[in-house]
Amino acid sequence: FIFSLPACVKSNPDSTSATAVLETPxxxxxxxxxxxxxNVIANIxxxxxxxxxxxxxxxxxxxxxxxxxxxVIDLLKRTELNTVVIDLKESDGQLFINGVKPAMDNExxxxxxxxxxxxxxxxxxxxxxxxxxxxxxxxxxxxxxxxNLAIKTSSGDLWMDKGKLTWLDPYNxxxxxxxxxxxxxxxxxxxxEIQFDYIRFPTDGELSSARYSKxxxxxxxxxxxxxFLKEANSRLxxxxxxxxxxxFGLTTTSxxxxxxxxxxxxxxxxxxxxxxxxxxxxxAGTYGVKEPNKAPYRxxxxxxKGAVKKIPAKKLRPWLQDFTIFNYKYGKEHVKSQIQACYxxxxxSWLLWNPRCVYTTSALEGPNAETVFHKTKN
Numbered sequence: 001f002i003f004s005l006p007a008c009v010k011s012n013p014d015s016t017s018a019t020a021v022l023e024t025p026x027x028x029x030x031x032x033x034x035x036x037x038x039n040v041i042a043n044i045x046x047x048x049x050x051x052x053x054x055x056x057x058x059x060x061x062x063x064x065x066x067x068x069x070x071x072v073i074d075l076l077k078r079t080e081l082n083t084v085v086i087d088l089k090e091s092d093g094q095l096f097i098n099g100v101k102p103a104m105d106n107e108x109x110x111x112x113x114x115x116x117x118x119x120x121x122x123x124x125x126x127x128x129x130x131x132x133x134x135x136x137x138x139x140x141x142x143x144x145x146x147x148n149l150a151i152k153t154s155s156g157d158l159w160m161d162k163g164k165l166t167w168l169d170p171y172n173x174x175x176x177x178x179x180x181x182x183x184x185x186x187x188x189x190x191x192x193e194i195q196f197d198y199i200r201f202p203t204d205g206e207l208s209s210a211r212y213s214k215x216x217x218x219x220x221x222x223x224x225x226x227x228f229l230k231e232a233n234s235r236l237x238x239x240x241x242x243x244x245x246x247x248f249g250l251t252t253t254s255x256x257x258x259x260x261x262x263x264x265x266x267x268x269x270x271x272x273x274x275x276x277x278x279x280x281x282x283x284a285g286t287y288g289v290k291e292p293n294k295a296p297y298r299x300x301x302x303x304x305k306g307a308v309k310k311i312p313a314k315k316l317r318p319w320l321q322d323f324t325i326f327n328y329k330y331g332k333e334h335v336k337s338q339i340q341a342c343y344x345x346x347x348x349s350w351l352l353w354n355p356r357c358v359y360t361t362s363a364l365e366g367p368n369a370e371t372v373f374h375k376t377k378n
Contacts, residue, residue, distance in 0.1 A: 051370040052348035053129060053272075053317055055083025060096035060112040062357050063087075069119050076128050079361065080369040083129040085195060085351060086113075088186055091165060093141025100185050102178050106145040120190040131193040131244070132186035136179050136228075138198040140165040149175050151202070152211045161205035170201055170224045170260065171214040173231075180232050184239065193242035195274070196232070199225060199266075200248075200259040221260035229269035244272035246319065249282065251275060253306035267311050274351060277303040278321040279338075280328075293326055296334050300341035308345050317349040318342060322359055335363035343373040 062068050063086050076082060088096050094110045095103040103109050113119070123130050143150030143158055143166035151159040151167045158166050168175045183194040201221050202210065214220060229245070236243055251261045252275050267273055279299040282292035287302040289295045300320065307316050320338040324330050335352070342350050352359055 051082055052373070053083050053351075054080050054349060054370065055085055055129070055131065055351045056081060056357070056359055057085045057133070057351065057353050057355075058087070058357055060087045060090075063119060064096075064113040064115060066115055069115065069122075073122055073126055073128065075359075075361065077126060078367065079364040080367060081364060082127070082370055083131060083351070084123065085131040085133050086191075088132045089134045089182055091135045091138040091140060091198065093139040093143075095182065097182070097185055097189065099188075100182050102142070102146075102181065106142065108141050108145070117189065124190070129193070130191045131195050132183070132191040133195045133197055134179065134182055134186070135198045136196045137168045137170050137175070137200065138165060138202075139168045142178065143168060149178070153206075153209045154211055159202075159205070159210045161202050163204075167202055169213050170221070170228065171212050171216075176228045176231055179228075180235050183232060183236055183241075187236060187239040187241040191241065193244055193271070194232075194236060195244045195246065196229075197246040199229075199245045200261050201225075203257075203259055218258050218260075221258070222262045222265065225260035226262075226265050226269070229266055233269040242271040243269070244274055244317070245270050246274045246276055249275045249277040249303050249318075250286075252277075252303045252310070253287075263307075264310050267315055270315075272315055272317045272349075273307075273311060274317050274319050275303060275307060276319045276353075277338075278319070278353070280321060280325045293328050296321065296330075297337040297341045300338045301344060304342055304345040304347055308347070313346045313348075316347050317351060318347070319351050319353045322352040322363075323354040323356070330360075332360055332362045335360050339363070340376060344375050344377040346375075348373045 058072065072084060076084070093108060095108050096110060096112045097116065098104065098109050098111070100109070120130055138161070147158060149168050149172055151169050153159045160166055168178075179196075183196075186194055210216070214224075229243075233243060245266060247261045247263055247266070248257060248259070250257060251263045255262065263273055263275075277300050279296045280293040282289070282299055284290060284292065286292055287299060289298055292299045300318070304316065304318060320335065320342075321330060322335050339350060342348070
């Protein structure tokens with residue numbers, strides 16, 4: 001059945017949000033049936049001493065509901081899931097934790113999670129790993145409060161992307177400090193890991209009109225992102241917290257795409273990298289696949305095959321698609337096939353994204369599977 005949580009989510013991590021929620025059984029595609037059948041041929045068990053990280057995304061508003069947060073813990077107790085990724089800062093610029101001075105001074109704190117301390121305590125009691133998701137440079141609030149921190153236009157106005165959202169300037173070290181202050185606060189209140197999303201430069205809107213505090217180029221953009229991560233690493237490691245980043249799926253098989261995401265260089269300063277390999281977000285023809293959204297195994301497999309050539313598998317923890325978009329419904333086997341594509345690349349950790357926090361529990365194994373995965377390909 002489908003584990004269903006409130007439809008109060010904001011945006012997808014650095015991508016468009018889903019438009020529908022799967023609530024009915026879905027017929028397997030030919031590709032998925034083939035993958036399942038091949039499981040009989042090669043079933044190689046792989047174990048590690050520590051648990052793999054297998055988690056789900058939670059909005060601040062869902063986390064703030066005592067009833068729903070209890071349901072989350074119950075779900076994690078009875079499945080292989082052992083991790084939650086909680087939104088603390090979204091691209092609208094609001095913060096869902098207090099105590100960050102720049103946010104408090106500019107009235108950007110919104111108390112969507114009044115029970116956060118008690119929820120974190122419950123997570124620890126149940127050995128559930130807690131990740132704080134912080135949207136970094138896409139921010140529709142602070143630039144309006146502090147224009148000196150923003151990307152501007154050639155006329156000096158606030159620059160906005162295609163969605164009419166403003167951005168913080170990734171070259172500005174005061175911006176770095178603000179974002180890292182949020183991360184430090186999250187570490188102080190008990191999160192195990194900080195996950196930076198939108199850790200990049202804009203990709204849409206009138207890019208030619210964007211003006212930064214420094215001369216902009218592809219190499220300069222990459223240096224800025226690396227500089228930010230190096231500074232975040234220096235300040236956060238003192239707090240004994242892990243660091244991860246969300247990156248575009250295509251960065252696993254291409255260069256930085258002109259947005260500052262050179263994942264080999266970025267990997268030096270973080271513990272985990274989470275490529276967003278949602279099949280629905282790949283263009284027709286990618287990896288020779290006519291309709292990527294209908295080939296979840298192939299898209300994730302090829303993406304992660306490229307990733308492990310660049311980065312050790314133990315550092316990779318991709319975001320997988322557990323949502324329906326473009327009228328092609330995703331269900332149990334679509335989710336399982338993406339997970340299998342990770343395992344076939346020796347990647348045992350993964351995260352499921354659904355912008356409404358609606359997850360396909362039938363695709364999940366029991367709690368004893370946390371240290372195990374099986375391969376269908378040698």
